[in-house]
Amino acid sequence: MTLEGDTEEEEKRILLQQHQEQIKSENKKHLETFKKIQKNSPLLQHTNYKFLAGIIPQEKKLLTVGISSVHRPRGSDLLSTLQSLFHASSEPELKYITVLVHLSDPDPEWLSQTVANISSLFKQHIEAQKLLVIHGLLNDSLPEDLNNTNHFSSCEALYFRQKADYALLMNFASNLSDYFLMIGDDVHFAPKFVYAIYWALSAWKEIHWVTLEFSSLSFSGKVFHTSDLSHLTLFFFLFPKETHTDLLLSNFGFLLGQRAPIRLIPKLFYSQDNYSTSEDTCNQKEEGKEEEDLGKPNNPPAKINTNMMLRQFHPPENTYILDESYFMTEVATPVNKLILIFNQPLKVIRVQVLTGIGKQALHRVEQGQVKLGYEPIKEKIGCTLYTLLGPLVKGNLDQKVFYKEDFVGAVRCVQLLVTATQESKVCIRKIKI
Template identity: 30%
Template sequence: MRLLLKKKSIVLAVLLLVGGLYFISHSNFLMAGLSRSPEAHPNELSWQGELLVSKESWVDRGQYLPLNVSYQLLAGAPATQQRYLSIGISSVQRKKDSYLISTLQSLFSRSSSTERDSMVVVVLLADFDTSWRVATLTEIKTTFALELEQGQLVVIHVPQEFYPPITGLKRNYNDAPERVTFRSKQNLDYAFLIHYCAGLGQFYLQLEDDIACAKNFFSSMKSRIEEQKTKKTTWATLEFSSLGYIGKLYKSAHLPLLARFLFLFYQEMPCDWLLTHFKLVMTQKETILFKPSLFQHMGTFSSFKGLHNKLKDKDFEDSFYTNPLAEVYSDMSPYQKNYPNLAWDAGEGYFWGYAPHKGNHLTVVFKDPTVVTGISVETGSGLKDLLHSAQVDLGHDVVTANKDKSCKEFQKVGAIENGKFEMEGVDKKYSSASSCLRILVTAEQKDWVIIQKIRITTKKSEAPRQE
């Protein structure tokens, strides 16, 4: 019995010794990982910059879920004051073509000086090829010297040693190993980029490096954000493009969680799929997608193996329009709540009515007389519910009949053909200010009708001289 107890004691002591040695060695490994610093890359002319971290999130306040990463600041300087919007772009070397410079040019050229002062663009050069980074950085410094100086543009890099394994990963969805590596690294790139941007702005916008922007996209987004605030509904993501990871906007307070979410599940699925799950766990049940889209995918060749990619956002519009204030009337019966004014107002609504008869109309009465320079009318959805026979008129002298307003006299501007009407330079023929715009049905049709969008461009009319 004593011999048996002695043997058990010896075995227990050996197990404790081995366990202790493992714990000590493992702790040393973790400490080494936490204290490591990136190697110097003198050819990159880079230096370590401090991260401006927001303390709005409980994640950063309590140092929970530490994300061990150090950044090289390649160009620009981190803002000392929070902006309204930070914009994140991750870029890697492409086998065919490069779109980063044109993307940045679109961002800055499509924004006013006031808008640029309220935002900061952060570019993560996420390729491990040093020569490519140096060449790209040189081009950025040459092209955007003013934006870098004014703190509107920052360029960063994360050394490879801070990345977890990106090869030999699980082949979910039976993806090829190269595809798994590409999308997994992309998730990590975005995680590091988002982590850096936490606190730089009140809101964060994720873009890709091959897009074009609508004019004044910043102000358009800001108005949508304010509109969303009035609804007092829970949201984690507002979408300004239906494509991939383009035009997705987040509250900066959520960025520490989003960065860790992407990092934690980086090898499981592509980033746009992960973001759908993030939205759900943040208790946003429905997608909040605004139309028209403010960003368009411009790249012809993918960053993955240079594959050909013709992906386009069908709802993108180069200039986000705002029609002048007006009242809209129609004698065509609307289907459900698809009222006539929705064809005039900005947003994704439209007028949908029952089959029209000859003489039916939709009339827009301007609040103030307006000199119209351009008119655009789009009807139907695909090839269905087009308005087949109709004309577009401009009118003068507002009159009221049966509570509906219209104009006393109208002049025909042109006919709708194939469901559409486009005309520029309208003021060259109709130079005086108009009070109404009318779509007049010229023939009965059996199909219902959708009037998607009515848009006009205007110029200020000269005020009458006072004697």
């Protein structure tokens, strides 16, 4: 029995390693092809823009909040979207962002009225160089077969228009900030969303990522490096009419080496649900991709292993009990870790790691990472293969876990790894699975 078990475990390990190597090879191949295409692309080189309100800020900001808006028969929620944005942002937060609105519809009457409304309602933000409104024209830089869209079906025309609108927006935004947040014109903002994104970006700064997602919406809530925007606009025009925009967005990260979506919880953006009939018909609604109610944590049976210093009244087992207890240790160094080893393979859908005590989060883990393990060590002290789920953001992590259909490993471990020395006491309050 032991020999057969060893053989089975070895086969799993080999299969898992082969899968990892295949992913790396595919990523490299995609990226090389992508860069070759980009070298020969003339797109967006002769794009024309009109400034409708505001001027380009003198200082480069942390984040551009990019909103693309088009005239719809049922009316637009752009004004309420902007009201929600500025209402949710304090004056200190606004110092980090530039709000860029691209009015993409060519109808002069709609443009004039929309600009008048924005200028009236948000005069102080325009004068403070926090809000900029533009209109872009793409025709001069497009191949001949895309200049005339009369031969497109209604859905093809919608897909193309949507990609062109966002491409113009991102092309203009590429030098305004370090990061770009994509937002639709029908979105409600959670309070202090700027600070939430700021702390997430700080935590992820030294880790490779392509897209961070702060909502379950198809378009809104996605953050990119502005240095990647030229790649993304080109990617849109490789599939100008046939493919849904949200499908391209969901695959863009994979193209540049991000293996799975990175979605942080709680979400910061919500849809206001106002769409035209054509958008409904073509399935381009700004809606969540999956059920957001992930249920309460159930913390399946697991063993806890740690090399942190133990205290008699606050043992590490407290982190996994769903009550008010916690684990306290005297000091933490980059070699310290706490590991959950599950009794059986699991499909984990969400992981929460909470550190610190009280509202001030005293004694939180200042720098740490959470990893998922897939190959258990027989002595039940951990796993041999780990993948990064994400870093702690202000001492906490709350993330959705995604699975590729062909991924063969089930989660066997969850590891909290300290990545910087802390001389004071450290509290790991809860790990919720």
